[in-house]
Amino acid sequence: MKTIFIAEPGSRLYCRRGGVYIATRDGRKIAITPDVDQIIIASSRVGISAKAIRYLAREGIDVVILDVNGYPIARLYMPYINKTVATRVGQYEKILSGLGIEIAKELIYSKIMNQAQLLKYLAKSSREEWLRDLGYEVEAIATDLYSAKDLDRDRIMGFEAHASRKYWQAIASLIPENLGFRGRDPDSLDPFNMALNYGYGILYSVCEKALVLAGLDPYLGVLHVAKSGRPSLTLDFVEMFRPIAIDKPLVIESKRLKIDVVGNRLDYESRKRIAEIVLSNLSAKYRCSKIDRSMSLEEHIRREAWDLAKFFREGSVYKGFRVYL
Template identity: 35%
Template sequence: MHLFVSEYGQFIGKKSERLVVSSKGKVVQEIPFRDLTQVTIASRGVSISTDAIEGCIEFGVPVNFLSFNGKPYAMLISPVLNATVTTRREQLKAYDDERGVYLAKAFVAGKIGNQANLVKYFAKHRKEKDIYPTLMANAREIEDLKNQVDAVEGSTVNDVRPYLMNLEGRAAAIYWQDIGEIAVGEEFNGRKHRGAQDPFNACLNYGYGILYNQVWGAILLAGLEPFAGFLHVDRPGKPSLVLDMVEEFRPAAVDRPIVALLSRGWRPKLEEDGGMTRESRREVADAVLTRLDGKERYDGEKRSIKHIIVSQARRVAAYLRGERNYSAFVSSW
């Protein structure tokens, strides 16, 4: 279970082997530590006891902190991870050899493939509408761009990055025009990142913050270094591997539930500063967390997307150690 705390003034404590959430002196939720996978605090004015923190760490439950606009700003996790020295050494070496090239290409191919499949997913529910042929044609165009990723060659990731980013950008231009129209129609005015105040982009950015925490935690548990990526360039304070791995999960884990939510006519309420209200943040969080618990076919079985994220991080680590190949996760449609 992913506990999401978003009420101002709530207190998170510990009672025996349970995490207890209370408000104004009254208990509102009790969850056994063994049933928790993550705790996310997404409001100011929330307190957590050191006993609760210790309990979470003992049971391997990361505690995440989100700002009002969904930006992760802190994470509490045990310093005793499943990391191996070999994994991180190989990760750093891979930046300058063919392994970095392979992973960068896999991340981009996975993202573009999932974008094409999400367009097809929404198209199949609109077969009786005029937009259906256009969506399917655009999905095929996005798939053509994905297929071009294999042809990109280079000795290091620095050689291939410009070409991969070009393909990614061209796919995104087609994808966002389709997805934006499905979600909010004529209200869509382009994809915006920081400081977005329109409903669609505000919801997406908040949802991505939740996804970042999922991926970051999986990377740490796999023994990888979050700040040593391949596709995204290194910058101080920039978790480039987190940003790399997030790419293949954005369409399936966040875009799909947000588009579904907005296409039904729901719109978030915004504060004067452009941020969403607490109630709207909760609505978006519920949609994304429900999707993260949703099942996709993976290795011949139905697995939750949260499980797949953890498995994919471990497979990146195993690939870097030379133990197995790595393939990006691509959702069904």
């Protein structure tokens, strides 16, 4: 999937002679080519014409608007989506009957396994035995979750919290001092936590699109509490991709990553740098436990959304995304 990221203030999207273009403040003109699948707008000072919106909708190009923290607050979809009714009826029935807890367990089990995989992967490059050992400790928590019986939402989140404390303790030790990272805190104003927030926001937009195109309702989840305006299923689904899609590339790039915070916000250049790192990783190929071939992370996300939809629609067994590194 080809994505264009627009963060430069003063840019505008307009339609001319049957095509859409981006005009930047310094006079550059960029054509939206037929291979573009998504446009992400990351500044409130980017303009778009109604004619360009019509063109992009007709061509099926996804337009996502992010807030200053990277969270998607609006998007443009095609007006129809295949297999919506049967899939959503199945989703509502299974979640309301209590079967959603098995999906919640699978999603968090996969997340914790991916956290463990990342720690062991980072241990190889750093040659730190303690980091590898911590990876096995996190993996043991995942195993305990997998074998646990009579689970409810609170118990699943307890396993998740236990693993996360160990995981973020390890990650914090790898991040340079100048980024001020002491542990994961979404409300913290240190540069690395803000970079993580921004990266997760981009990932939310990719995962929500995959869920909607698979026919699922992103607002009725299995773990996060349903709340008006809250895309609970998106928040659930994104969990198993966070360690590989966002944490991995940002940790690896942290020693070279320049992040500037102005007025408690990432500046436009920092947003652009983070987006480039994240989008490049989403295009990178990975192997997972479900199929014996490499696919881009975006392809894995789409495949997982369709597999989850199949579970809700047909009752087939669902296994989450667990990466091989």
